[in-house]
């Protein structure tokens with residue numbers, strides 16, 4: 625599969641199973657290699673990932689996110705929310721993507737001229753990690769979707785898994801075997817989004 629085939633294979637897949645086509649250790653290796661390979665501004669390498677597998681993954685969705693939302697979502701709307709969360713829990717794992725704020729702050733001190741831009745740059749770099757991981761999982765036939773229950777869950781996540789105070793949660797990528805592939809999606813034609821000037 626060439627690169628364009630892989631990035632076209634990547635979709636938001638919401639109906640997942642806990643059965644992966646590769647071993648957990650292989651998946652961990654792919655995520656590690658992808659995080660390290662992805663570029664960052666001034667090579668700051670502020671992106672972090674925490675991989676939750678098996679019961680730890682289920683605890684995130686059936687425990688932390690469920691309890692957090694149950695306390696704030698109106699009674700009538702919670703049934704839908706709960707169904708969505710149990711769909712995430714049915715996957716094989718979740719990758720938490722985080723930003724090490726200490727690293728970004730260090731960059732601001734080293735390069736004060738660009739200080740105002742670094743939060744944005746760091747977010748771009750973390751987005752690059754996210755999409756590189758998403759593509760790498762797609763290449764293996766692993767389905768994934770990207771969630772953002774932060775900052776609601778930040779404190780519970782940090783205390784449950786001993787995550788350093790300076791790491792700020794940015795997103796949660798749920799992954800697993802593909803029970804139902806993504807449906808068709810409408811896209812603007814490239815001609816509306818890409819201009820060629822020669």
Ligand SMILES: Cc1cc2nc3c(=O)[nH]c(=O)nc-3n(C[C@H](O)[C@H](O)[C@H](O)COP(=O)(O)O)c2cc1C
Pocket residue numbers: 634635636637769770771772806809
């Ligand atoms: C930066 C970013 C944030 C997203 N946040 C969410 C999210 O919070 N919840 C969700 O279900 N999907 C989220 N998505 C998935 C998008 O809705 C999805 O990628 C888009 O509709 C295109 O569909 P595709 O991923 O199947 O190509 C996010 C995607 C991106 C790139």
